[in-house]
Amino acid sequence: MMTCEQFIDHLLDFDEGDLPSETDRLCREHSALCKQCADYLDSYQKTVAVGKAAFKSDSHGSEPAADTVDNQRPSAMESYELPEELVQSILTAAGAVR
Amino acid sequence: MDSARTSSSVGPAQPDLAVLSDEQTLVADLKAGDPAAYERLVRVYGGRMLQVARRFLDEEDARDALQEALVSAWKSIDRFDGQSKVSTWLHRIVVNASLMRLRKKNTKIEKATEALEPLLPKYLEDGHRADPGSGWTETPEQLLGRQEVRALVRRSILDLPESYRTVLLLRDIEGLSGKETAEAMDLTVSAVKVRLHRARQALREILADHLAEGA
Incomplete structure (x- = not known):
């Protein structure tokens, strides 16, 4: 049987379905028999999920929702409006000052 | 600048004809070399892109990386083929500019x-x-x-x-x-x-x- 160390070493590939079938089977077997590793897998998957979602509001798409910015209006550091001096600096650097 | 119109152009992930039209107009104006369009690009997308750079860099370097990225975007707008959203294209440029800065710091x-x-x-x-x-x-x-x-x-x-x-x-x-x-x-x-x-x-x-x- 696979050890906990081997199981956790394979976790990323196991979670993403990238393991060879025999190793995948051994991981499933270990996870079914070892509650500690099943818990570890569960918390690993939750870590990935919350990590992916924690920044979601300020990357590709939408404006930050009111409830996604640490329970408060964006601070100066988290403002979605560029400081005016930075805007002017960028426009000047590009030679795009009107 | 029309802030109501521009803020909608970075909106929801769902397809939105108004958003697509806004983006197409913006890109066409950028390709025509219109400085007003570039200012619109900087003001609409700059804040969010600065947030991206800040994940990799401290504030000063993040601002420098953003500036490099947005200037680079302006100069290479002809290479934007319109197959992705403007925000996605800019995002990649900002990430690359941030990584170039990180490399220069040569962390052990x-x-x-x-x-x-x-x-x-x-x-x-x-x-x-x-x-x-x-x-x-x-x-x-x-x-x-x-x-x-x-x-x-x-x-x-x-x-x-x-x-x-x-x-x-x-x-x-x-x-x-x-x-x-x-x-x-x-x-x-x-x-x-x-x-x-x-x-x-x-x-x-x-x-x-x-x-x-x-x-």
């Missing part, structure tokens, strides 16, 4: 590995975990519904050693593939995988202190 990987070691699982000689801990009872949705958890996750990711943080940001947050991350960081795909796994384990360990049953 050895130190980062040492810093991460205490956060990785420990094992007994027979391969069982030495510090099994307890499970997490809440679902990701429940966890993310708590503002303090969302803030903790963001803070914890940004506190990871740089080389691990960068891999985790590129793969899990910025959405690059393993191959793209490897190319961006000049690593092999398997090295990216090792760092990502270690970064996730370290993040799990940090969060476990707050989120595990009985924590």
